Amino acid sequence: MKEKIPAHFAGRRFYAADTWLKEHFGRKTIKLAVDGGFTCPNRDGSKGVGGCTFCSDTGSGEFASTIEEQLSLYARKWPSACYLAYLQNHTNTYAPAEVLYRKYTALLADPRIEGLVIGTRPDCLGDEILDMLAELAGDHFIWLELGLQTIHEQTAAAINRCYELSCFDRAARELSRRHLRYVTHLILGLPGESEEMMLDSVRYAAAAPGLFGLKLHLLNVVRGSTLAKTHPDYTPFAALDDYVDLAVRCLEIIPPHITIHRLTGDAPRPLLINPPWSFNKRTILNRIDEQLSLRDTWQGKKSGCVDKGSL
């Protein structure tokens, strides 16, 4: 029988997070990047200093501000959209559970906010915090985002991630056991990694228990990061099309039930150093769509997973 693109992709060639959100909430859903006022264990000295080498001094939160500021950007254009508060920069579970509970419930008390997205690290998810999150998720829409970046310990040490892969494995298991949705972040193009190593990271992350989604970031060298000092001229892919080729091959091995939340980098243009073509997100995404079509391929085509709806 001829393989078909899964119907739940809704006309696309991968399972975009927007498609899932529209289906879930019944309307366009926008994440408002909110600054939760946290830091990271590899910035404040408890695990390390200086942060991850690719991360800017805002903790990768160049777009984060307050709910009011964020709503003023979107509410006029999308008055009937569904809004989620996204605690994006730094480590948003890096505090005692009762402090976190107060912060999260304050955001969720806003009638304009329908749920919470919490960006964090797997080493900041102790049992007490996980239990509190599971309780909160009983009444509210929540997902967590885990910065894994790579499964390779040598690269993890080089980027100053300051936790081991086994820590991610435990967090994934515990989140899944509590039925908490989570999205894993990976970076494509970290110094010292071959394409095979990147594909191995994608395969591994995609097989984690209960995974809801993946974010694939193209490595951006940004001003204010350690990489900008140590590797200012580093360009992970010689040309945009090399990146597009790898992104397509990554999609092919990701099972079709996993939602895709990002397929490129997102650094603001004034901060971006390398690769210079990365600011052109729309072109990169269009090329990925174009290549998926030209190769007549799609997410999961080589994952070995059968999408029952397509048979």
Ligand code: SF4
């Ligand atoms: S990438 Fe995440 S964990 Fe690493 S320094 Fe930046 S905000 Fe902290």
